[in-house]
Amino acid sequence: MLLTGSQILVECLKEQGVDTIFGYPGGGVLNIYDELYRHQDEIKHILTSHEQGASHAADGYARATGKVGVCIATSGPGATNLVTGIATAMMDSVPMVAITGNVTNALLGKDSFQEVDIAGITMPITKHNFIVKDINKLADTIRRAFQIAQSGRPGPVLVDITKDVTAAKGEYTKVEIEKPVIDDSTFSKNDIAEAIDMIEQAKKPMIFVGGGAVISGASDELNRFADLVDSPVTDSLMGKGAYSGLNSRYTGMLGMHGTKTSNMAVTACDLLIAIGTRFSDRVTGNTRTYAKNAKILHIDIDPAEINKNIMVDKKIIGDVKSVLTALNNQLEQQSHPEWMKKVMDHKQENPLTYPKDRLTGPYILEKINELYGDNSIIATEVGQHQMWASQFIKYRTPRTIITSGGLGTMGYGLGAAIGAKIACPEKNVFNIAGDGCFRMNMNEIATATRYNIPVIEVIFNNHVLGMVRQWQTLFYGKRYSQTVLNDKVDFVKLAEAMGAKAYRLTKIEDVEPVLKEAVACGQPVVIDCIIDQDDKVWPMVPPGASIEDCFVGEE
Secondary structure, three states, X not given: OEEEHHHXXXXXXXXXXXXXXXXXXXXXXXXXXXXXXXXXXXXXXXEOOOHHHHHHHHHHHHHHHOOOEEXXXXXXXXXXXXXXXXXXXXXXXXXEEEEEEEOOHHHOOOOOOOOOOHHHHHHHHOOEEEEEOOHHHHHHHHHHHHHHHHOOOOOEEEEEEEHHHHHOEEEOOOOOOOOOOOOOOOOOHHHHHHHHHHHHHOOOEEEEEOHHHHHHOOHHHHHHHHHHHOOOEEEOOOOOOOOOOOOOOEEEEOOOOOOHHHHHHHHHOOEEEEEOOOOOHHHHEOOOOOOOOOEEEXXXXXXXXXXXXXXXXXXXXXXXXXXHHHHHHHOXXXXXXXXXXXXXXXXXXXXXXXXXXXXXXXXXXXXXXXXHHHHEEEEEOOOHHHHHHHHHOOOOOOOOEEOOOOOOOOOOHHHHHHHHHHHOOXXXXXXXXXXXXXXXXXXXXXXXXXXXXXXXEEEEEOOEOHHHHHHHHHHOOOOOOOOEOOOOOOHHHHHHHOOOEEEEEOOHHHHHHHHHHHHHHOOOEEEEEEOOOOOOOOOEOOOOOEHHHOEOOOO
16 A cells, blocks of 8 residues: 555554644644644544643653653754653653654755754663654554653653654555563573572561553562562652552551661661662662662563672562562462561551641642542652652552652653653543642643643642752751742733632641642642641652661651
8 A cells, every 4th residue: 555654653643543633733743743744533632732732642652551642843943842741751661752844855965954963862761763764664664663762661652753754655564463472481480499499588578669560561470479488578769559559558658758667677677678679779778788788689671680789699580570470379378477567567657647737738649639539640740749649649550650750850740740641541640740840730720621621730839949958957057949830920810811720738737628629620730738848758768868867856
């Protein structure tokens, strides 16, 4: 069948089951957008307010579903505006295909209008990228891009297509796409036997869960494994929801703003079982003293992560779900009553706390958790509010927290929340933001109102850059350099001007009725929550310190 490049692209997207694309048109992709117009009943296109919002929305869609998110932008600045979103997806192993247009073949390399080497720019922040200059290679390139994005450790792939390729004609034959097969051949029976031997010898095991457990869909296997090992369970920010935050074994998040109990238990354990994690500096603190009393068993699909940040005693390279299934099939029931009692007593004695005499971020989050925790997705921006959302929301299931963990992208959450809501319309979707983050991509409220996507934007407005100010307070002699946002911007009026419903919260007693109204109204909502500028995230580990040295405000 003879089709134009734009027609081939759309047919390949349909092959992959793509139902939604997030993007922004321009000259380099006009042919593609003309073809999308003809297929708008099959592929929904969401016009974001900025290309960065499109990349974050595709990311949020992917995190909420496990499917590949797709975004599209024109050449030059349109393509470069995707870069932050692509890097965000790369750091957190999110499957994404970013499609960009470029100038025609004849104009490449001549500093043409809106020409940029986007393949070169994104090479360090993609799993792979392509530039398509030949119509005959287009279909196979698109298929390969999707396969790479979702196989092994997922990640973003960029496909740059010259404009003349989108107009040229070439042969197209439809291909039935099969779901990528998990490769279990990377670990052996001996790997499993050695790991079981380590577990059986342990007196004080601790399970640490990372984002790989979410990506693998290993929640059921993880739950059984924790019971068989008879171990406490902690997680990273990216691992949240893989193991229920309501389970009695759960000790809270690990690391810089982790719980005292998790940090103590990892320091005191004699076996740390790390599952699908890259050992970020935010969870290890001082690597020389991390898990200093323990042997470490590391399970991960990516061999590049083994011994990269933390030296381990035993590795199992493989898909987390497959490895845990193999372990569960052979591991006999273990019992560690004294160790479990010690950890759980410590958990009882060291609860997370916050001021109860005024409106705070943690109170609002606890109320969201109480009212809507069973049927919600929580997106976040980056900062104090993100850490509070990791501490005070109890994530029961995977893919219910959508947050930038690795890159720490301010301005990420609103676009991601839009993508997540489109992917999961039956769920309530909240984006937890700080006022500093909201300023970065607040234009995406206009996207939400354009399509009446009922996301709920909750702004913890302390008129400062809260997390940076916290560091300035504790470590920089209270020199608040460029972190005060005490201006005259009115977020309620601004939200209403963009067509959203808006509220301002200043009192504890108004939180529940406003949340209920926001969820019930069925339209985009912005809630401006006025909190104290000196509220802090506790516990905290000082920079360069061991995680066991975490402290709270009164200390």
